[in-house]
Amino acid sequence: MNDQFVDDLLARMTWQEKLGQLQITYHPDAGRTRDLVSAGMGCIFWQGSAEATNAMQRHAVTHTRLGIPLLVGLDVIHGQRTIFPTPLALAASFQPELAEVVARISGREAASGGVNWTFSPMVDVSRDPRWGRVVEGFGEDVLLNSTFGAAMVRGYQGDDLAAAGAIAACAKHFVGYGHAEGGRDYNTTDMSEYRLRNTYLPPFKAVLEAGAATVMAAFNTIDGVPVHANGRLLTEVLREEWGFEGVVVGDADGVMNLIPHGVAANPSEALLLAFRAGLTVEMGGNLVKDGIHVLTDAELSPTVVDDAVRRVLTLKVALGLFDDPYVDPEREILEATPEHRQIARDVAASSMVLLKNDDALLPLAEPRRILVTGPHANSTDHLGAWVQSFATPSGSIVDELRRRLPETEVLLSLGATFLGGDEPSLAAEAASRASESDLVVVFVGEPGNLSGEAASRSDLRLPGQQEALIHAIADTGVPFIVVIESGRPLALSEWFHRAPAVLQAWHLGTEAPHAIVSALTGRTAPSGKLPVSLPRSSSQVPIFYSHENTGRPATVGGQLEPTKWDPALHGPNNVDDKYSSKYLDLDLGPLLPFGHGLTYTRFEYSEARVSTETLSLDSLRHGATFGLEITVTNVGERAGDEIVQLYVHDLVAHRVQPIRVLRKFSQVHLEAGESRSVSFHLCFEDLAFWSESHLTPGFDVEAGAFDVFIGGSSDAALATRIEVTTAP
Numbered sequence: 214m215n216d217q218f219v220d221d222l223l224a225r226m227t228w229q230e231k232l233g234q235l236q237i238t239y240h241p242d243a244g245r246t247r248d249l250v251s252a253g254m255g256c257i258f259w260q261g262s263a264e265a266t267n268a269m270q271r272h273a274v275t276h277t278r279l280g281i282p283l284l285v286g287l288d289v290i291h292g293q294r295t296i297f298p299t300p301l302a303l304a305a306s307f308q309p310e311l312a313e314v315v316a317r318i319s320g321r322e323a324a325s326g327g328v329n330w331t332f333s334p335m336v337d338v339s340r341d342p343r344w345g346r347v348v349e350g351f352g353e354d355v356l357l358n359s360t361f362g363a364a365m366v367r368g369y370q371g372d373d374l375a376a377a378g379a380i381a382a383c384a385k386h387f388v389g390y391g392h393a394e395g396g397r398d399y400n401t402t403d404m405s406e407y408r409l410r411n412t413y414l415p416p417f418k419a420v421l422e423a424g425a426a427t428v429m430a431a432f433n434t435i436d437g438v439p440v441h442a443n444g445r446l447l448t449e450v451l452r453e454e455w456g457f458e459g460v461v462v463g464d465a466d467g468v469m470n471l472i473p474h475g476v477a478a479n480p481s482e483a484l485l486l487a488f489r490a491g492l493t494v495e496m497g498g499n500l501v502k503d504g505i506h507v508l509t510d511a512e513l514s515p516t517v518v519d520d521a522v523r524r525v526l527t528l529k530v531a532l533g534l535f536d537d538p539y540v541d542p543e544r545e546i547l548e549a550t551p552e553h554r555q556i557a558r559d560v561a562a563s564s565m566v567l568l569k570n571d572d573a574l575l576p577l578a579e580p581r582r583i584l585v586t587g588p589h590a591n592s593t594d595h596l597g598a599w600v601q602s603f604a605t606p607s608g609s610i611v612d613e614l615r616r617r618l619p620e621t622e623v624l625l626s627l628g629a630t631f632l633g634g635d636e637p638s639l640a641a642e643a644a645s646r647a648s649e650s651d652l653v654v655v656f657v658g659e660p661g662n663l664s665g666e667a668a669s670r671s672d673l674r675l676p677g678q679q680e681a682l683i684h685a686i687a688d689t690g691v692p693f694i695v696v697i698e699s700g701r702p703l704a705l706s707e708w709f710h711r712a713p714a715v716l717q718a719w720h721l722g723t724e725a726p727h728a729i730v731s732a733l734t735g736r737t738a739p740s741g742k743l744p745v746s747l748p749r750s751s752s753q754v755p756i757f758y759s760h761e762n763t764g765r766p767a768t769v770g771g772q773l774e775p776t777k778w779d780p781a782l783h784g785p786n787n788v789d790d791k792y793s794s795k796y797l798d799l800d801l802g803p804l805l806p807f808g809h810g811l812t813y814t815r816f817e818y819s820e821a822r823v824s825t826e827t828l829s830l831d832s833l834r835h836g837a838t839f840g841l842e843i844t845v846t847n848v849g850e851r852a853g854d855e856i857v858q859l860y861v862h863d864l865v866a867h868r869v870q871p872i873r874v875l876r877k878f879s880q881v882h883l884e885a886g887e888s889r890s891v892s893f894h895l896c897f898e899d900l901a902f903w904s905e906s907h908l909t910p911g912f913d914v915e916a917g918a919f920d921v922f923i924g925g926s927s928d929a930a931l932a933t934r935i936e937v938t939t940a941p
């Protein structure tokens with residue numbers, strides 16, 4: 214079945230039938246959805262089961278003139294029945310292959326119920342954790358978003374969209390959504406072409422190169438033009454420059470949002486703007502209202518409509534829907550299977566980040582009596598944002614601890630609620646119970662609904678009285694560990710120095726309790742690395758590692774020390790290094806850097822070895838590479854996994870370059886005492902950046918020196934300096 218089939222079908226369609234194919238909407242009432250399908254709507258949201266979805270497919274096939282089957286979409290973001298770690302947690306594994314497995318299982322579970330299209334992966338680079346949706350993407354780094362997004366596409370789509378278990382992926386939200394002003398969701402995004410091309414567009418290019426069948430337009434504006442009406446992005450970049458031939462779906466009511474954006478006066482104008490800009494499917498059901506098409510072929514060009522319909526029909530053909538749009542209800546996967554649970558545990562183990570572990574307090578020795586406290590200690594809210602009501606729930610950590618440590622007495626005291634308003638006695642009661650224990654584990658963080666869409670926060674500290682609980686426990690002098698379950702990176706500075714050990718456990722999904730207890734008891738060892746910088750305070754953001762150096766980089770942090778006040782001469786202190794880019798009242802840099810993460814052993818790095826320190830630009834353009842090799846040794850007492858990271862700094866170019874850019878990473882597993890060589894090859898693309906003033910506007914490498922850093926975080930030491938020459 215191919216283009217000829219699509220062209221023949223298109224030729225037989227009426228104007229109304231064509232417009233019907235170009236919309237998707239959600240209605241909780243199946244009857245209402247059936248009426249819309251009768252009127253020609255070509256795309257629906259999942260109907261909640263294989264049976265119900267089959268029924269809607271059958272209605273489309275048998276009760277419409279041309280019997281065109283339906284696209285069935287759903288937000289399968291990090292699981293359908295089995296819930297896996299959130300995408301940001303997945304990114305912390307620095308193992309894209311895990312994301313591919315997660316997507317494959319999630320797609321298989323969703324497809325068994327009749328879903329054939331997921332609105333995932335989200336590859337919005339995000340450097341402002343006030344934005345709640347930082348949880349849905351792969352963090353602040355371009356390479357992580359690119360590699361994880363591409364892996365998710367491979368997992369969802371496999372090699373054949375028509376194969377059982379395959380569903381169409383959707384790269385979202387195109388583009389720049391994570392750059393929202395103030396981290397306020399849906400807010401203005403404005404940036405230079407230079408920033409757009411080097412930071413926000415590359416992950417979408419990578420995901421489309423991996424074969425993503427669809428793209429979702431973003432709610433925000435770029436250069437004052439809402440993306441849903443932005444022909445430069447939806448047509449010139451996506452279609453003409455990148456050759457994308459798939460479906461561009463609007464976000465929910467994103468087309469109607471053009472009215473409050475102030476670029477359309479009414480729904481018809483909004484629809485015209487969007488489809489002329491390059492939208493394919495409107496999410497909102499406004500093209501055909503109550504069986505009547507809103508636009509005529511005098512208003513909206515039939516060429517535009519035919520191109521859009523062709524894209525939708527081509528996707529339906531690729532999904533095999535014209536051959537068989539139905540699924541076998543007997544084979545619908547309704548809950549997490551033991552196999553999927555085990556995989557969820559394994560993925561979660563690799564997603565946790567051990568932020569500190571003074572005195573090797575972790576893994577837990579066999580304590581006689583543990584107190585667990587904090588809002589996550591007894592909650593079952595571990596799934597994270599973007600899970601549906603039918604997801605397989607998780608248990609509680611306290612129950613899991615009691616099950617796994619039968620010889621240990623596990624005491625429970627709430628200590629604090631998630632959002633506060635607690636009686637003061639809660640923390641005091643927990644502190645008094647602490648004194649009866651050998652060890653305290655404080656489970657704090659955010660509930661799942663405090664991140665995700667429409668969940669921006671201005672205050673990044675632990676919500677409610679959770680910090681007070683930590684201080685109350687610290688005041689008892691009993692050894693304690695803090696486990697943080699949050700959608701976003703939080704500002705921990707108020708108490709971080711008092712906690713001997715801190716584990717960042719994100720929201721790990723259905724198997725969170727099992728995975729966290731396994732990490733605490735040493736059955737597994739956390740091996741994740743931060744995919745986002747940890748801010749010192751809410752007002753420090755945006756803060757990220759691949760920043761520009763500025764003309765006055767600071768070397769001394771700010772402290773408003775009264776002893777150094779000299780209003781007559783200098784005002785507040787910071788007289789050292791005063792005229793540099795920093796805050797008077799905050800130390801420099803993040804609390805912990807991108808790429809940071811400890812484990813239950815330690816690694817040492819040798820000097821780097823480089824195949825050649827110099828290459829000509831011409832040879833680089835023709836495929837030559839810099840080979841770099843380094844030996845990593847496990848100098849601890851137990852096996853462990855290290856994510857070896859390689860960063861590059863282009864020292865001098867005609868446009869300012871970030872002080873470091875992650876260009877390679879590789880996981881290595883080492884037994885105690887074992888050493889292994891890890892090698893990387895830097896090619897043209899690894900040294901290039903986009904500029905409109907390159908010979909041809911685009912990505913190019915400029916001759917000059919590049920510093921290479923290799924290590925276990927973005928603070929990695931200088932490994933070597935390489936040179937690209939203009940010599941022939």
Ligand code: GLC
Pocket residue numbers: 288332385464465666
């Ligand atoms: C939401 C989100 C988008 C999601 C869509 C459908 O508004 O922005 O990510 O896929 O609606 O649920």
